Every structure is written in C-alpha cells, then in structure tokens.
Amino acid sequence: MTDRRTLYHYSLCPFSRKVRLVLYEKGLPYAMIFETPWARRPEFLQLSPLGTVPVLIEPDGHALTDHVAICEYLNEIKPSPNLLGETPRGRAEVRRITNIFDGDFYMDVFKPLVGERVFKALKTGTAPNSNMIRVGRENLKRYLGYVDWLAARRSYLGGRNLSMADLTVSAHLSVLDYLGEISWDNYTDAKLWYAKIKSRPAFNSLLHDKLTGIMPSSTYANLDF
Amino acid sequence: MTDRRTLYHYSLCPFSRKVRLVLYEKGLPYAMIFETPWARRPEFLQLSPLGTVPVLIEPDGHALTDHVAICEYLNEIKPSPNLLGETPRGRAEVRRITNIFDGDFYMDVFKPLVGERVFKALKTGTAPNSNMIRVGRENLKRYLGYVDWLAARRSYLGGRNLSMADLTVSAHLSVLDYLGEISWDNYTDAKLWYAKIKSRPAFNSLLHDKLTGIMPSSTYANLDF
Numbered sequence A, B: 001m002t003d004r005r006t007l008y009h010y011s012l013c014p015f016s017r018k019v020r021l022v023l024y025e026k027g028l029p030y031a032m033i034f035e036t037p038w039a040r041r042p043e044f045l046q047l048s049p050l051g052t053v054p055v056l057i058e059p060d061g062h063a064l065t066d067h068v069a070i071c072e073y074l075n076e077i078k079p080s081p082n083l084l085g086e087t088p089r090g091r092a093e094v095r096r097i098t099n100i101f102d103g104d105f106y107m108d109v110f111k112p113l114v115g116e117r118v119f120k121a122l123k124t125g126t127a128p129n130s131n132m133i134r135v136g137r138e139n140l141k142r143y144l145g146y147v148d149w150l151a152a153r154r155s156y157l158g159g160r161n162l163s164m165a166d167l168t169v170s171a172h173l174s175v176l177d178y179l180g181e182i183s184w185d186n187y188t189d190a191k192l193w194y195a196k197i198k199s200r201p202a203f204n205s206l207l208h209d210k211l212t213g214i215m216p217s218s219t220y221a222n223l224d225f
Helices: A014-025 A042-047 A067-077 A088-124 A130-153 A164-178 A188-198 A201-207 B014-025 B042-047 B067-077 B088-124 B130-153 B164-178 B188-198 B201-207
Strands: A005-009 A030-034 A055-057 A063-065 B005-009 B030-034 B055-057 B063-065
Touching: A005 A014, A014 A030, A014 A067, A014 A088, A014 A164, A014 A201, A042 A055, A063 A067, A063 B088, A067 B088, A088 A130, A088 A164, A088 B063, A088 B067, A130 A164, A130 A188, A164 A188, A164 A201, A188 A201, B005 B014, B014 B030, B014 B067, B014 B088, B014 B164, B014 B201, B042 B055, B063 B067, B088 B130, B088 B164, B130 B164, B130 B188, B164 B188, B164 B201, B188 B201
Parallel strands: A005 A030, B005 B030
Antiparallel strands: A005 A055, A055 A063, B005 B055, B055 B063
C-alpha cells in the first residue's frame, strides 16, 4: 500500500483541474491517469457509474466520484491549509462562489462555448453551432465582470485567504484561456488575481497540459501575460 | 431581534424544498416568503443578485444564497442531527448522491420535464416542447431505478441514517409527484423509502403547498399512496 492517490482526469475538464489544484495545495501526492470519459471504457465505468471524471482513488483503493464531494472530503481529511474558510459564514461565501462557477458558469459559458467548439467535434465529429458559441462568449463577459468586481474588493475571491473559490474559478477560466477565449483588457483586477493564482506552484502542472490536436493559446503558459 | 429565520422560496423549486426540509429536521424555526424568481423584483435582487431562490435570512439579517452553501451552513451551525454522516467517506457518499440529483437529475429530468410542462408557460406563455417532456420522462425512469437500487441496499439513501441525500432526492421527487409524473409501479423499494420520508413531520408543510392554477395530483398529499 502506498500513500499516493490516483486521479482519473481529463485535461480540459474544469472539475478535474479543480481537484488537481486542491490536491497540490493540500500537499497530497498523486498520480494521474488521463481518461476520455465519453469513450466509456468498461473498467472506468466500474469506478464511475455515471462515467464522469474526476475519480479519486484513495491509497487503500477506495474510489471517490463527484468533484464537490471529493473537494469537501480532501478538506476534511487534510484540514490544513483550510480551503473553505474559518467561519460558517465565510465557508458559505466560499461555497456560494464555487457553486456559481461549477453550476451556472458551466451551463452558461462552458457548455455552449467549449461544448460546441471542442467537445462536439471530439465526440460526434459534427460541426459546432456558431450561435451557441456566440452566446457562450457573451455570457463569459458577464462572469469576467463578476470576477473583476470580487477581485477589486478582496485579496482572494472568497475573502482574505486563498480558498476553494479561487481554485474553482481559476480551473474553469484556465480551460477557456487554453483555448484563447479570454481577453483580460476590460478586467484589470480579474487579471491581477488570475496572474497571482497562475503563478502558484499548484498551477504549474496545468500549464504543461497539452491535448493532441488542440494547441494552447500563445499566452496560456505565460505567467506574465 | 428574533431567533426566527426567513426563507424566500418558490413552491415548485426543489432547492427551496430541500432547505425547508433541512430547517425542519434541524429544529430551526423559520417563516416563509413566497417569491416568484423570474419576476425579478428589485428588492429581491438586492438579496439574491442572480435572482435565484432559496434565500435564507438569518436572525441578524444576514442573507445567504445558494442551496448547497445554505445546507452545509445549517449543518455546521446546528450539528445535531448530523445530516451529512459521521465519517469523511460517509459524507462523501451523501454529498455524491445529493449532487447527482441537484445537478444531473435537475438537468436530465427537471429542466426538460417541469421546465417545459410548467415553467415555460408561466414565464413566457408559450407552448411546451412535447419532445423535451418525453425525454425528461424517459430519463426519470433511469433515476427512479437508481433510487430503487439504493433503497434496496440501505435503510436510507446515503447509508444507515437519514441524511441530506434523502432530503434532496425527496425534495426533487416531490415536485414531480405534485405534477402526477411519478408511477412507482416498478420501483417497490423506492416507493417504500419515499413513503417513509413523506411521513416525516418535516414533509408536512410541503404536502400542503398549493400553487394557483396548478393542482397537485390526487395522491400527492396521501401518505398511503
């Protein structure tokens, strides 16, 4: 038995990216297995009946699914650094922001934009719906505006300290950044915040991700973008 | 200052229903304000910038949004009865099931079925898309099968004790039951589990909900259905 965990992930999956960041910030060593969820490998479906990534395999072989359950679990078994906040209201605020991005942002931006631009072709080989992509890009501006608003008022998105909110939002934005979809011009505070998160050692592994056939944007791995 | 909380809710919102159940099970007294979220009342948007219900107003006036953040918060400030489970892995399992219903079930069943059948008419006055409704109904069977599978193996959906998983799943199913969309015929264990949850005092307030213009199904408030 090893104390190393194993994470089944997909590079452009924001939820996989979030768990990678949390594992690193918690100082928990892990190995990664690249999984293409829509291939629906039988062995993978044994671990994740819904076929979703990420899946975290604990050192004793126990499999955990669902990114929210995994992140809460990791914060419980390794309380330091506390990535949820020190008080019940502080944690409610961190979870609120986290869930806006895992839920609303994912539906309003990720699905129409990345879903159409990238996953539809990968999964079905059919052409993207350009109207959906346009809707996703418009929605993205609204969320960048919200990140900018938060970043102008707080050291970190959830409050004074780094939290799950920063790791979640940056995980989502990093996928769009990989695809060259983010222009920071009108979001100075958001940009400063993202530069701060991007320069953390935890982010380094994400910045070296490369997916066959989809090259990252020219500034993706650049810390001074 | 009172020790009573106030919950802004919408009757057929499963997330509002979940918070109502949690407040009751926790023994926390609360008053309710019926809010139609798509009316976008300016005073309500002050409390909930995204315009979503539920919103919980704490005795000191502090407003909390996001149903997941609210439920985690309530379990923190009132730890007994513990609705998440006793161990980190137990809590991961409860959160996993909770998130399947709040996320996947909501997208696969609630949005196509209730969204088309009820909300589209209420919000826009346009006719429902019958194909979407059919898809929602087909998906519902798959989830009822999963509830049946869990209920056959465990006293409660998340394990040996009542948890957030039971309250979440029953909150979602109760909306469909109100609309007469659930036939339990092929799901004996799911039906026994639902009868057990439905007969809890916490459920009583839900069973007396009536929405103008939309009558509940004949068995909705029946404990022996």
